[in-house]
Amino acid sequence: MPILEVKELRTEFRIEEGVVHAVDGVSFSVENGETLGIVGESGCGKSVTAMSIMRLIPDPPGHIASGQILWKGKDILSLPDEALPDFRGAEIAMIFQDPMTSLNPVFTVERQLGEVLEKRFKLVGEPARKKMVEALEMVGIADPADRLRSYPHELSGGMKQRIMIAMALMCEPDLLIADEPTTALDVTVQAQILHLMKSLQERVGAAIILITHDMAVVAETCDRVAVMYAGRVVEFCDVYKLFESNRHPYTFGLLRSIPKEGLTKDDLLPTIEGIVPSLIHPPQGCRFADRCFKAQDRCKTDDPKLRDVGEGHLVACHFPIEEGDR
């Protein structure tokens, strides 16, 4: 049984211009211990999906309109608000893109980590301190005892993200959601943090949902991948299929538009023409039809459902990519 199952999730935001259908019928599952990538471009709904799982959607203007989020078989959406503080962190922890704003600037690292330990394990004093030092050592921070006395502004971006990871893992969650955890970091530090997350995952056995816009990061870290476009999952498969035999024209175009090694500027970069549709008035048929080189009349009227095209490879497309298209 998957540890997390998201079924037909719909999350909306009411704004002046209308209702934004940010997440519009998203389904996927996460197996115990695996790394699931959710990949897509800005506005596709990947972060809103994560915030919905954590029940962190600001209401108003947002709310979860329908669907189910089954955590170990129980629906998170039916949890009473009072149960949320114990659920977050202990069961599912989350780290965010910007480590600069995720830590409170007026408290030391010790105070912030201590708060977590006190809430989660009722741990205070010397035992708590010992656990904090261990956690900082585990995420590769030198002189952990000194660092506990630091304020966030005294730490580099990479160090702050390491502390966020330490904080998340101290709670021993079964799932870690990482929303663009390395986007704000330099590439040499990104490599360190991704590697750290993978090695800690092996040690503690937690599952990870990694949200990113960067296909190379997906290739580097994920086992399975959900590709999102305009509030929907359009393709769901293992990472090898995604890079080697993807079937959705959007995935296909997205991967082709990354400059490849050996390509020079005498070769034109393949692009996806056009722009993402409005999520206030999404098109009736396939949301990608306007930009799709394979689109036919049916695509403009008939909304494709996510279906199995073989070996658990799910694609939402009437005319998936064939070998001849590559």
Place this chain on the structure above:
Amino acid sequence: MIDPKSPMADGAAVGGVGTELAKDTILRVQDLKKHYPIRGGVFSRVQAAVKAVDGVSFDLMKGETLGLVGESGCGKSTLGRTLMRLEEPTEGRVLFEGADLAHANKKQLFVLRREIQMIFQDPYSSLNPRLPVGDIVREPLDVHTIGTREERQRKVEELCLQVGLKTEVINRYPHEFSGGQRQRVGIARALALEPKVIVADEPVSALDVSVQAQVINLMVQLQKKLGLTYMFISHDLSVVEYISDSIAIMYLGRIVEMGKKETIFDAPTHPYTRALIASVPNPDPRKRRKQAPIEGETPSPVNPPRGCAFHPRCPFAQPKCKEARPELEPFSGSGDPRHVVACVRKDEI
């Protein structure tokens, strides 16, 4: 005959001696420095300096794209802005067609700026939200009073078409555009004065991958058609590898290695260049790395390490690396005449 557009028409060459450049060099940067003072204490005395750019020299060749690469805080954006005189240089020269941009007076600078234009990273904040797009693109033409009103209006339409925007957009405002379209407006504005050199500071970093490819293709097409020279500043190595002819790698305010694109990617020599290239994740799940190529983070430019600034992170460091700061010197091992490396151990590692 003096071309009225040339800064030479403004009198003697700015900056004096030795401003002649080789035929195919369009811009020469010599020992450029930009230090920001840190003030403190009761009398706000200068206590230290952030050496954002600390002695950078390179040649930009006519018609090429030079990729300037480095991580945050390495000084690549400051270098771009200082070279444009958007920041006052602390020291050094920027030679362009017989003039020194770094020492040009206001009037000379006004003329020189027609030749060197800039494209900025954030298409959301670099366009005035209160002006319709046509006015934004026309502004440089108005400022420099080029042509009649009608001619300018025609030029604006021509520019819009050139960057792939329909002429209807002229009366619309920036907020009505997507990020990619806004960057096209920024490019049209930069092209208005028919510059020879464009400094592009992370022009596609704020854009989604699929849109990124559109803007990169546009920049390449324009370069071929108009014979532009680009200085392309970016932290994204895969984009830089695609668009550049030559590449300079910066670390803590200095260029540590520079050469042809092929040299830098196929035979990187400086240990930092090697680590940087090895750190870029590969979009191929079968080529996963077993471990991170390099530990540690870039130190603060306020108090950079002595000697070679990279030595605390360098796997090849020896005691001598702490003593003197290595200068950029030609490296013959690669067979690339433009290849220069700032590392005392470049011949042995």
